[in-house]
Amino acid sequence: MLADASGAFPPALKVEADQRFFERGLDAADAVLHGRNSHERQMRSALRPRLVLTRRIPAISRSARNSLALFWNPSGASFEDAWDALGLGAATLAVIGGTEVFGMFLDRYDRFYLSRVPGVRLPGGRPVFPDVPRRTPEAIMAEHGLAGGDPQMLDARRGVTVTPWDRKTAPGI
Numbered sequence: 583m584l585a586d587a588s589g590a591f592p593p594a595l596k597v598e599a600d601q602r603f604f605e606r607g608l609d610a611a612d613a614v615l616h617g618r619n620s621h622e623r624q625m626r627s628a629l630r631p632r633l634v635l636t637r638r639i640p641a642i643s644r645s646a647r648n649s650l651a652l653f654w655n656p657s658g659a660s661f662e663d664a665w666d667a668l669g670l671g672a673a674t675l676a677v678i679g680g681t682e683v684f685g686m687f688l689d690r691y692d693r694f695y696l697s698r699v700p701g702v703r704l705p706g707g708r709p710v711f712p713d714v715p716r717r718t719p720e721a722i723m724a725e726h727g728l729a730g731g732d733p734q735m736l737d738a739r740r741g742v743t744v745t746p747w748d749r750k751t752a753p754g755i
């Protein structure tokens with residue numbers, strides 16, 4: 583789960599080392615992409631170009647409040663059109679959720695980082711991918727051509743790990 587049943591990010595999932603890992607990863611990316619209810623909320627967030635998914639607009643439109651943000655509705659424009667409109671050319675994009683957004687890019691990730699906090703149960707929560715918990719995130723990623731690497735311990739006291747999942751073949755078109 584990446585959020586509880588109300589859609590909130592619960593304190594039980596907040597792990598300082600995981601937040602630092604996430605922030606370092608985003609600092610290495612050129613842009614972020616997320617659904618309208620997600621945001622990384624970091625010091626450098628305002629400097630980051632971003633695509634924000636929403637059905638409230640027909641295709642692609644510039645945010646009136648943030649000159650670096652574009653709203654994108656995938657049913658009205660392709661990802662390639664939205665990416666071109668962002669104007670970054672060949673660059674690194676970090677997809678940061680939530681559920682439906684993580685699911686949309688399963689065939690395209692070069693790498694997906696899966697963090698796990700053991701011992702936390704969030705019944706009815708928002709899953710990392712749409713088909714969880716019917717299937718495990720690992721089974722879903724494997725089916726989409728990703729292979730799990732070695733887990734890295736982020737917080738030994740709480741047993742929190744992050745595992746990179748890398749694409750075995752060329753990304754899907």
Ligand SMILES: NC(=O)c1ccc[n+]([C@@H]2O[C@H](COP(=O)([O-])OP(=O)(O)OC[C@H]3O[C@@H](n4cnc5c(N)ncnc54)[C@H](OP(=O)(O)O)[C@@H]3O)[C@@H](O)[C@H]2O)c1
Nearest residue numbers: 584585589590591617618619620635636637679680681682
């Ligand atoms: N632990 C983690 O790694 C992690 C990651 C991400 C989020 N979260 C948490 O999860 C919660 C938010 O979850 P959420 O599922 O509501 O996420 P979300 O993806 O941020 O927001 C959902 C909204 O995004 C838009 N959207 C999503 N898919 C779309 C599509 N295919 N086409 C067009 N628009 C689309 C829709 O906006 P409109 O309503 O405007 O149409 C939808 O209501 C937050 O508490 C956040 O902190 C946790």
